[in-house]
Amino acid sequence: MIGMCFYNQKRFACGDWSWTSFAHRCNYEYRTGETCGMRLVNMTEDDRSKCRLCEKIETKYRRRSAEVDRLERWQREGGTLVASMDRSQKLIMELEKEIRTLQRERDDRRSTLLR
Template sequence: MCYFEQSLWSCGYWKWGNFRQQCNKEYRTGETCGLKLVYETSFIPSPCKICEQISKKDRRVRKMEEDIARWRREGNRMATIEKTEHDIRGVQGQIEDLWRGHEEKRRSIC
């Protein structure tokens, strides 16, 4: 039951911070008992790094979709369109992985 700082973002994502206080169950100096309790929570109003990565990838997907629409209007770019559609599927898979990890961490007990 040692005490640690905690950071909490506006999206609900959190992470442990620095060690702050040793509990009375651990007698060795510099060691922790393994059970983490919150000493102080720092609320951060901005989105977390994972949310920033997701929004960057969303913008990238939107840009690629706009490019595909433009290329279809122009015609004669089928190979480029196919490659970009493949790239979109890859980026969307990365976005899903980021969301999955974000939600697992957000829902986990501190």
């Protein structure tokens, strides 16, 4: 029996990539019924969209920007909504933390692939 190892790959506009469909088998195998365990690139398909992590980061940036605009507007209008402004500031800090976490995850993924 032949092991499976060649897969197609999708490369996103941001430079990230993902495995897509199984393409064909190689001739290397450990034991009957087992695959070689390696994934080799059969064909790379370019995709104009961004990867999942970049999409999430952009969404968080948009939410953060909207929250900053809201907070600035409340401060300009007199600041009578102190509790709402505090919640807004906490949300902005949480969004910034989530953005940093996602960026670190993306950077870790990219640095792991370059080794």
